[in-house]
Amino acid sequence: MATTVALVILALDPGRVVGWFSDSNRAEKPLGPESHRPIQAPSAEGFRQPTLDEPFRDSPAARWANGTAGITVPEARATGWMSRAQVERALEQTRDFLAAANLDPGALHGGHPEEAIALINPHQQDVQTYLKAAFHSPSEQNDPLLLFSRFDASRVRLVGDVVKTRGRITYLEGERGALQVTSDVTYVYPVAPAAGGDEVVRTIVRREVVLSWDDPAKVITEPGTFSLVSYKVDMTNGGCDNSTGYLTPPFGTERAETGVGPDVDPYDRSTSMSERTTPDEGCGTATRS
Numbered sequence: 161m162a163t164t165v166a167l168v169i170l171a172l173d174p175g176r177v178v179g180w181f182s183d184s185n186r187a188e189k190p191l192g193p194e195s196h197r198p199i200q201a202p203s204a205e206g207f208r209q210p211t212l213d214e215p216f217r218d219s220p221a222a223r224w225a226n227g228t229a230g231i232t233v234p235e236a237r238a239t240g241w242m243s244r245a246q247v248e249r250a251l252e253q254t255r256d257f258l259a260a261a262n263l264d265p266g267a268l269h270g271g272h273p274e275e276a277i278a279l280i281n282p283h284q285q286d287v288q289t290y291l292k293a294a295f296h297s298p299s300e301q302n303d304p305l306l307l308f309s310r311f312d313a314s315r316v317r318l319v320g321d322v323v324k325t326r327g328r329i330t331y332l333e334g335e336r337g338a339l340q341v342t343s344d345v346t347y348v349y350p351v352a353p354a355a356g357g358d359e360v361v362r363t364i365v366r367r368e369v370v371l372s373w374d375d376p377a378k379v380i381t382e383p384g385t386f387s388l389v390s391y392k393v394d395m396t397n398g399g400c401d402n403s404t405g406y407l408t409p410p411f412g413t414e415r416a417e418t419g420v421g422p423d424v425d426p427y428d429r430s431t432s433m434s435e436r437t438t439p440d441e442g443c444g445t446a447t448r449s
Contacts, residue, residue, distance in 0.1 A: 191223045193232040194328045194429070201428035204448065210360040212319055215350030219362065219449075220427045221324035224348070228259050230325030231345055240337040241375040247331070247339060250373045253279060253384065254329060254341050262309045262347050262367070263323055269313040270406060276308065281374070281385045298405030305398070305407060307391055309347060309365055312406040319350040319360055326429065327366075339373040340389065346429060353411050361409045362449045364396040364426040368433040392433045396426040396446040423447050 202220035209217075216222040224230050233255055236248035260267065260276035267273040277291060293302035304310065311318070327345030334340030346366040352359060370389040374381045381387065399408035424436065425447045 189223070190225065191326070193225075194230075194326055195232055196328075197432070198430045200430050201425050210319075210350055210362060212352065212358055212360060215319045215322075215360050215362070216324060216348070219324075219348065221326070221348040221362075224324040224326045226322050227263050227325060228255055230327065231255055231258060231343070232328040234328075234330060239331065240333040240339050241377075242339050242373065250339055250341065250386075251329060251331065254343060254371065254386070257371075257386075258343055258345060258367075258369070261307055262345075262365070263325075265318075265321075267308060267310055268318060268323075268349070270310050273308050273310075279385055281381045281387045283380045283382070284387050287388050294405065299403050303403065304405050305395070305402075306393055307367075307369070309349065310406055311349075311351065311363075312404070312408070313354065315354050316351050316407075316409060317354045319352050322350075324348040334372050334389075336378045337375050338379070340370065341373065341386075342368065342370045344368045344429075344433065346427070349407075351409050359411055361397050361411060361415070363398050363407050363409045364446075364449060365398060365407070366394040366426065366429075366433070366436075368392045394424070394426070394433065394436050396424075396449055 206218040210219070211217060233251050236244050236251060238244045239247050242250065257276050257279045260279070261273055262268075264271075264273065264275065267276070272295060280287060280291070282288060290302055293299070294304040294306075298304055325345055325347050327343065329341060329343045331339055331341045344366075346364065349363045349365070350360055351363055352361070369391045371386040372379075372389050373386050376383070379387065395407065397409045399406075399410075402408050423445050426449060
């Protein structure tokens with residue numbers, strides 16, 4: 161679905177992938193920042209399941225950074241209508257949005273991501289309509305998971321207080337001299353049943369969000385807000401054909417669920433989101449988690 165909104169394009173692409181398996185990377189040295197797209201997927205060295213004490217055991221994410229530290233922000237330079245200092249501030253606010261949408265504890269436990277929404281241009285009417293519908297009556301077309309990571313706290317609890325991340329932010333001059341910023345980030349959430357027990361599942365969400373810091377002389381906007389251009393999401397252990405508005409990781413016998421689409425490695429960041437997400441193929445099966 162594509163619709164012209166506030167002089168930019170809003171593209172909704174709910175590409176999803178679900179499945180269960182595990183991976184290992186026993187090297188203890190943390191990975192450096194991701195400054196460019198990797199040329200291949202991380203290697204697999206083991207298949208032990210995660211535990212409450214080691215939720216990232218045998219996962220490439222064990223070497224990833226925590227929270228916003230795993231999101232590489234490039235050096236700022238004057239671009240379009242913005243000075244170097246303005247670009248630097250816009251990049252910081254972009255990372256703030258990613259944190260509020262995907263890492264904020266309140267939002268992750270099912271709360272309303274108010275801080276993230278406050279950064280979105282309130283004059284981008286189609287987006288505001290989507291946001292209102294997504295949190296009032298979520299559906300396939302109006303799904304909060306397209307932009308935000310959230311779990312139903314009555315069913316799921318996060319294991320520990322660490323979310324592993326890996327990805328980067330890039331930018332260029334966009335339409336009408338705007339600063340167009342693209343983020344491509346993978347988030348790894350270890351979770352367990354809220355009712356208790358020692359079973360741990362890793363929900364993996366990769367998001368590509370393209371946004372536009374518009375020139376207020378050319379686009380109706382508010383200071384400190386951006387317009388959404390497009391967003392794509394690819395989920396593992398998040399629920400197949402899920403319209404609840406929450407990520408729904410499978411526990412127990414639910415883990416036997418498999419998709420009908422292609423096999424996908426959720427840790428493989430060598431492929432672009434455009435190549436990864438194919439809505440017509442339905443829910444696929446992750447080769448590991």
